Amino acid sequence: MTEKREYTGEYAEQTLYIPGPTEVRDDVLDAMCEPMFGHRMDQMTDLYTTVVEDTKTFLGTDNDVIVLTASGTEFMESAILNLVDEDVLVTTCGSFSERQANVAERLGKTVDTLEYEWGQAVKPGDVRDALEASETDYDVVTCVMNESSTGVRNPIEEIGDVVADYPETLFVVDAVSALGGDYVDIDEHDIDVIFTSVQKAFAMPPGLAVCVVSDDAYEREVESESASWYGGFQRSLDYYDRKGQTHSTPAIPIMLAYRKQMKHMLEEGHQARDQRHREMAEYTRDWAREHFDVFPEAGYESQTVSCIENTPGLDVAAVIEDVSEEYDMAFSNGYGSTLGGRTFRIGHMGEHTVESIEALTDAIEDVAGL
Ligand SMILES: Cc1ncc(COP(=O)(O)O)c(C=O)c1O
Incomplete structure (x- = not known):
């Protein structure tokens, strides 16, 4: 007890x-101490559209960006709910990639794993072999970019290039603890979904998760019979398109901190x-x-x-x-x-x-x- x-x-x-x-910069912490405003006010539209568009610019992506009040694990779950009808191939090489397999199993999906010893990296050739050998078309392949438990940086760029040869299969990357501190060309390597938490290399206070979503991933969810409500890509992105806001009340102080820190990140490049x-x-x-x-x-x-x-x-x-x-x-x-x-x-x-x-x-x- x-x-x-x-x-x-x-x-x-x-x-x-x-x-x-x-560590979080002092002016970023200070940015949270503004008087509160409503999440349906114009001020919120200014804040959220700034946050989203600055993030796209920083990451250099044409894909869509969602900034959601959640920790990164939310997108481990919702990516599976939104994109996997039945079969998913999860590459594992440490605790967080194993968590991804566990999440998909808990959601009742058919999970195949491509397993590596802790400390080893996922190899693109093995992913190709697994995709070739499989009798089903996997809906999704997942990979962790930075296995924070073992300090391994997986070659997600090359793995993305492999998965791109299988048009029915989407590529989902957990980039928590890497994105913002380790450059990745998301669009060039056909990464359909890549997510992070802001308390890592973005150096912001915790409480928001960021997800970059390709058109293919969005379409897959639109066509599927079920998806996550809270972490649904369509719900967040359509709401952004219509109103420039989030579908439910966000952690406004943390978003204010995000705005400030993203300006610093843009300045650095x-x-x-x-x-x-x-x-x-x-x-x-x-x-x-x-x-x-x-x-x-x-x-x-x-x-x-x-x-x-x-x-x-x-x-x-x-x-x-x-x-x-x-x-x-x-x-x-x-x-x-x-x-x-x-x-x-x-x-x-x-x-x-x-x-x-x-x-x-x-x-x-x-x-x-x-
Ligand atoms: C690689 C990786 N994935 C997922 C998570 C979970 O992130 P969160 O605690 O923001 O849900 C972590 C947390 O350390 C992580 O390092």
């Missing part, structure tokens, strides 16, 4: 290096943001190789979350605690019981820089006596 623990407000302010939520994240990832991996090892398969390391193998056998939990107490910095242990003390993870996403990541690695060195 969980007992109440009163929230006191008296907590040390920690710099976040966990794989989300991550998608390619420059990608480059900054690449530099942070390279720095972190070089540091990791000096003292530890890098967990994911070589050549598939994430640009936003480094999963580091605890080769010296440090007491990871103790190091995390000491860094937190002495330096007010928070980083993550390995994921779940599988990777618990065997690995630890550093989130280098959002507004972080090589310098801010260096401050953390210096703190770890100090505390662990490296």
Whole structure:
């Protein structure tokens, strides 16, 4: 039984290096403190159309954008509800991609999995083989872009090119923890649905999920007999077309923060943001190789979350605690019981820089006596 623990407000302010939520700029936090307005007022249309169109510009996509009050998991579920009549091929290589399989199973779909050991990446050739070998046309293939549990960056561009050869099959990408910090050309690689949560590489307060939807995905839902209500693509996109608003009351303060942060992201630019994240990832991996090892398969390391193998056998939990107490910095242990003390993870996403990541690695060195 969980007992109440009163929230006191008296907590040390920690710099976040966990794989989300991550650091949020002060002016973005301040943007949330506006007097409230109604979600059917003109002001809301101004806000939501700005948010949607700026996101399209930032991502460089002609596909449609939905910004919904939810966490990213909402689109893991609604993409299946909207697009899968019966068969889905889920590629799995860690906890979040396994969650995608679990979600589809819970929704009663016929789920085939293409499974990889945790730490390995999904290979485009295997996806082609699985599509060739299947007797049914899969409605959807899913892939996680950035397996936050293992620090693997899957080659979704090449996988998208493979799936594009199967016109009846749509490609759905979970890009939570990657989008905004790792460039992807959505339209070029025929990605029908790609979604993220804003508390990751978008560096916003949590509470909104973003989904980019192709015309094919929209049409598939329109033609299908059932779909998600709340996460239905058609409902959100038609409402946007007619009114420039969301179908139900959004988390307005977080949308105000989104507007502010997206302006910063546009100013930096998608390619420059990608480059900054690449530099942070390279720095972190070089540091990791000096003292530890890098967990994911070589050549598939994430640009936003480094999963580091605890080769010296440090007491990871103790190091995390000491860094937190002495330096007010928070980083993550390995994921779940599988990777618990065997690995630890550093989130280098959002507004972080090589310098801010260096401050953390210096703190770890100090505390662990490296
Ligand atoms: C790859 C991936 N997918 C999905 C999720 C779930 O996102 P949310 O907590 O926003 O629902 C996460 C969260 O860390 C993630 O890293």
